[in-house]
Amino acid sequence: MKKLALLSLGSLLLSSSLLAPAHATIHxxxxxxxxxxxxxLMTPENYLGYPLxxxxxxxxxxxxxLKLLAQQSAKVSLEDTGFSHERRQQLSxxxxxxxxxxxxxxxxxxxxTVKAGNKVDGPLVVWLAYSIHGDEASGAHAAMxxxxxxxxxxxxxxKQLLNDMVVxxxxxxxPDGMxxxxxxANNNRSNVLNLDPNNREHHQxxxxxxxxHYLADLNRDWLFLRHPESQGRVALFHKWQPHYVGDFHEMGHRSSYFFQPGVPERTHPLTPKQNQALTDKxxxxxxxxxxxxxxxxxxxxxxxxxxYGKGSTYPDxxxxIGVLFEQASARGKGVNSPNGAVTLERAIQNQFATSISSLKGTLALKKELHAYQIEFFDKQRNKAGRQEGVLISANNDPHRLQQFAEILAQHKIDFEYLNRNINQNKLTFAKQDxxxxxxxxxxxxxxRALFDKRHSFKDETFYDVSSFDLSAAFDLQLAEEVNVSNKYQTSSIKNHTxxxxxPESVAVLIDWQQSNAAPFLQSLLAKGINAKFxxxxxxxxxxxxxxxxxxxxxxxxxxxxxxxRDxxxxxxxxEAKRHNVNITPVSTFAAVSGIDLGSPNFVxxxxxxxxxxxxxxTNPMEVGQLWNFLDNTLKVPVTLVDADNLSRVNLSDYSHVLFAHGWYASLSTKTADKLKQFAQSGGTIVAQKGAISWLKQHKLIQTEVFNSKQANELFDTKGLTFGDQDSLRARKTIGGAIVNIDLDNSHPLNFGVTNNRIRLMKNHIVAFEAPKAPxxxxGQYHQSPLASGYMxxxxxxxxPKLHSMIAERIGQGRVIGFAENLVFRNVWLGSEKIYSNALFFSNGL
Structure with a gap:
């Protein structure tokens, strides 16, 4: 292999626009x-018609x-794991x-049979997976x-490798992001190599x-499985149950090359120590x-x-053994950096090299990897009996329970439904539900990981969220460490009818507590059927x-x-059957108690x-989550408009203007005035997290906002040294903790939420001060706000002095603010109802 002569920069820093010096070797x-x-066998170069x-x-x-190789070589076959959102075939x-x-x-x-305890000593299985972030492209090229x-x-x-191993x-x-x-990158590059990081090529x-497609970071979806790409990937993992997974990424161009082990103190405690020892070997x-x-x-x-929702940790x-690789990225053809020129070719060479070292290392440690996997599953099965475990209820919401059950099934987790009611820890777990x-x-x-609720950590710095308790995401009723006799268990539930x-029915009522009531309502509205709430x-x-x-x-x-009528x-x-929704036909407008059906309290x-x-x-991931929720859950047609074009759009054509988390500094006062007029005329503005600060700045809300300026005042910095900076920064960051919110269930935003307390993912400081009358x-933060994770x-x-959700009237309309992302990664099904209420019930606020 060619060697790259690296520039010796000493203490000098390159200007961001400086090209590589003439004496530098550019790979x-x-x-x-x-x-x-x-x-x-055809080479990649001959296939492409140009050098890789x-x-x-x-x-x-x-x-x-890949298809050509499978045709030409007896050593190659294909795995098809389905299609991406944009219908690109996912092949391995x-x-x-x-x-x-x-x-x-x-x-x-x-x-x-590996999970069942069979001591399988056949070929080692190594899975090398590349470019889950589509703009980290060197991995895909190295894979070819x-x-x-x-x-x-x-x-x-x-030859020995392929006799002893399946790769x-x-x-x-x-595929869509790639x-x-x-x-x-191809549209914006020049034929003459330009290493200037300011070049348009490097700024997508x-x-x-x-x-x-829906702007999701697929490397955060291994646990949640909200996207078809992830579902196919996890199915492939469990089909093959690999011994080793290499997860190939890119990082900023100013870095060098990283491979795991990572920071030892930031390894999840449920990961065996032997896992990290083998990673280091x-x-x-x-x-x-x-x-x-x-x-x-x-x-x-x-x-x-x-x-555990990332590609290098899900295997653990x-x-x-899951291993992360990070290569400095050219984010194009080539870019200058303090370490010299980073080119696509050099990045491919490095990723190819660590792919080879992965294969050589795992081949050398074949016996240890076999023994580790056998011991891992032996320990898991022997930790408890089949009658000890976790009871789960979704409070009579079959859709939410079924969605959770589907995640368990995809992770190959065994579970049973109840065939009779059980009372446990002063809670009732109903049969079939x-x-x-x-x-x-x-x-x-x-x-254990799915329901982990730890609060204390050796290191308070997190690359992603510090908690991922799925019972919070699905708003589940949970009883852990319980014993349930086999006679209470059944493998199936009855289909809903x-x-x-x-003919005597005059109206149909639908219980809004059901998760699928909102998409059911939208299906009726789309067909021109009127409804009231x-x-x-x-x-x-x-x-x-x-x-x-x-x-x-x-x-x-x-x-x-x-x-x-018919x-x-x-x-x-x-539609009730399709959405698995219970309906209540009634033959009289008179209620037994409460409001009659002709009451003005039906809006x-x-x-x-x-x-x-x-x-x-805007934050693309949070825009994508709202887009995905509207498009695939509610099936509401949604118009996506660039912020810069907002001033040119006739807002009266829309019922709601939605702001995901973002900064919005580019939006003018003129646009703010236009939004105010939209709301005063009866429109609804729904904003979350960072967008709230922009609304406050332009006087679109009256409630005071708690933000980073006020947050800084909470921390005592007296006596801190230069070396304490990283620790202080970690303490100030809310990178992803689950918080308790006390709800006002009489508020239209909370209609249909069964509990008066809900748990939300918080990964931003912003919150609301106590709203002023009227x-x-x-929703207000509970007296013990932290449910799990680090805060x-x-x-x-x-x-506890602050609030999470507000709604203000402005003329004939309203502005709704959320301090958290209620549809976080499209897995927070427990709070989706609140966002649906902001859409369908806004005229009742």
Whole structure:
């Protein structure tokens, strides 16, 4: 391999626009190891028509080459893990000896028994996965080269490797983002290499290739599984149950090269110590390979092994060794840095090198890796019996419970439903609406992780969230460490059958507590069916039974102008079944108690036509989460408008203007005045987190906002040394803690929420001071605000004085503010209802 002559910069810093000095060697060519290659396999260069790295690869080029290799080589087969949102096929290559390929089904069957305790001693399974962030492109290019190399090389060590190992290579884990970035980089590069970091080539549009179609960071979705790319990836993991997973990324161009172990004190306590020891042993092979190349590197700094929702940590809680690699990124063809010129070709060379070192290291440690995995699952199964575990209830919300059950199933976690009611810890777990997760199974550690509620940590710095308790995300009723007899368990639940609407029925009521009531309502509105919602509770008779329904209950009259009754009834029954929603037909407008159906406390639902503000002023991930929620959960058509174009849009065409987390400094006072006029004329503005500060600055809300300036005053900095800066910064950061919010359930924003307390993910300092009359808070931080994760004691003492949700009237309209992201990563199903209320019930505020 070629060596890169690095610039010796000493204490000098390069200007950001300075090109590499003339004497510097700029690595602009990727080279494969010198070896004897099979002549009947096409090289990447011949396939592309140019040297690898000369242009950024598109995803169709990758897939085309993988399919060609599978046709040309008996050592190669393909794994198809489904499609991305934009319908790009997700392919991986499986490379092993021809003999192993012939018995691949047998090997896969053996791998399926690993969790059950079988001491499978067949081929080692190594999975190398690249470019889950689409603009971290060197990994995808290295994967193409590695696929050819392993298929075509006749070196003795490669032959031994493929006899003893199955190598799975996934070149791109984010096809949509990869193509977005490739097109940007290729469209904006010049033929003459320009290393200036100010060049447009290095500054993508707002969406960036890092994210998928809905602007999700797929490397935060391994646990939550909200996207098809993640679902296919996790299915592949459990199909093969690999011993080792290499997760290849890029970082800022000013860095060198990183590989794990990460910061030792920031490893999740549920990860076995032997996992980190083996990671460090394999790291010696990376060190050796990069030393030979003259490539600087570092480990045990910056990056951690805490959140199990990332590609390098998910394997650690599932019996494998996961290793993160981070290469300095050119984010284009090439860019200057303090370490010299970073080129795409050099980045490919480094990623290829650590791919090879991963294979050499795991081959050398084959026996240890086999033994580690067997011991890991033995310990999990022996930690508890099948009758000890966790009881879960979603408070009679079948959709939310089913969504949670689907996540468990995809993670290969065993669970059963209850066939009779159980009272536990003063809570009732109803049959068919509750499930039991036994601890005595191979996924014991993962179960513990999913409900982890720790508050104290050796190191208070987190690369991502400090808590990821799924019982909070789904607003589940939970009883841990309980014993449930087998006679209380059943593997299935009865299918829901909606009540029949009879000829005597005059109206249908829908309990708003059901998660799917909001998408059900939208399906009716989209078909021109009118509905109302109640602002007070009521009790009615339906058939022979009496039913009490809370505020937010929907009413649909069965005699509506311009809608045929028979057609309306058929639509109601069809949509109720499709959405798994219980309906309550009534034959009288009179209530048993509470408001009658003709009461003015039933308010018409106005069809929702939202505008979502996007572009550079906004956080793309949170915009994407709102977009995904509106598009795929509610199925509400949403108009995405760049912030810079907002002043040119006729806002009266929309019912709501939605602001995700962002900065919005580019928005003018003129735009603020236009938004104020929109609200005064009856429109609704919904804003969260950082957008709230902009609203306050432009006097669109009256409530005072707590932000970083006030937060700084909470911390005593007397006597701190220069070395204390990092610790202080970590204490001031709320990187992702779960907080308790006390709700006013009489407030329309909280209609349908079953509890008077909810847990939300908080990853931003902003909150509201006590609202002034006549403005009423919908949610206030609990006296013990921290539910799980890390939050500085200073915040824990102060936040009980603050509020999380407000709604203010402004003329005929209203402004709604949320200090948290209620649809966090599209997995926080417990609070989605509140955002739905801000859309459908805003005219009741």
């Amino acid at each position: 602009t060519e990727f080279t494969l190891p010198s070896a004897l290659y099979s002549s009947d 790295g000369e242009w950024h690869l598109r995803h169709d080029q990758l897939n085309g080459y 290559v499986v490379i092993t000896s021809g003999e192993n390929q012939k018995r691949l089904d047998e090997i896969i069957s053996q791998r399926a 080269a590695l696929s050819y190399y392993l298929s075509a090389s006749n070196e003795p060590w490669v 799975i290579i996934t070149p791109s884990q984010n 193509d977005r970035f490739a097109n940007w 549009h707002w969406e960036r290739g890092r994210f998928n 394999i790291a010696n092979y990376h060190r050796s390979e990069l030393d030979k190349m003259g490539q600087p590197y570092f480990s045990k700094q910056s990056f951690d092994d805490f959140f 809680i599932n019996g494998a 509750s499930l039991f997760i036994p601890y005595g199974q191979s996924q014991h550690a993962l179960i 909606p009540k029949a609407i009879t 109640s602002t007070k509770p009521l009790t009615v008779t339906s058939g022979a039974k009496t039913q009490t329904l809370g505020s937010g209950t929907l009413q649909v009259l069965l005699n509506q102008d311009d809608v045929n 057609s309306l009834v058929a639509t109601m029954e069809t 018409p639902v106005t069809p929702v036509k939202p505008l979502l503000v996007t572009s550079d002023s 403005f009423i808070s919908a 500085a004691p200073e915040y824990q003492q102060h936040y």
